[in-house]
Amino acid sequence: MTSLDRDESLLDWTFSEVDAEIAARLAECLPARIIDIHAHLYHTAECTLAGDSMLPQGPLRANVEMWRARTGRHVGAARMQGALFLGSDHAGDELISTR
Numbered sequence: 740m741t742s743l744d745r746d747e748s749l750l751d752w753t754f755s756e757v758d759a760e761i762a763a764r765l766a767e768c769l770p771a772r773i774i775d776i777h778a779h780l781y782h783t784a785e786c787t788l789a790g791d792s793m794l795p796q797g798p799l800r801a802n803v804e805m806w807r808a809r810t811g812r813h814v815g816a817a818r819m820q821g822a823l824f825l826g827s828d829h830a831g832d833e834l835i836s837t838r
Contacts, residue, residue, distance in 0.1 A: 752798065754812050762813050773814055775822035778806055 782800045798805050803824075811819055 752809070754809075758813070765813070766815055769814055769818060771818060772820045773818045774820050775806075775810060778810070778822040778824050780806065780824050 780801055780803065782802075784799070801809075806822060806824075807816065807819055810822075811817075
């Protein structure tokens with residue numbers, strides 16, 4: 740088990756100075772274009788949330804614009820070309836809007 744396995748900050752949406760440093764180093768190795776192959780969109784008002792869910796710690800609505808902004812901080816917004824958006828087990832029977 741590494742120290743990252745116990746780091747509770749991994750369960751929220753903060754972007755720390757350490758994250759920024761790692762993202763800058765990572766950017767040196769990444770290709771010019773990236774596709775996210777695993778992303779979820781949600782609106783917390785439409786979700787059934789368990790007590791240990793990380794969703795309440797993030798934005799109320801994670802739509803395409805939010806995904807692009809948040810992911811762009813990690814890999815560079817200009818690199819993000821698209822994503823495979825998956826359903827969420829928190830969404831119940833409702834469809835989650837991408838808007």
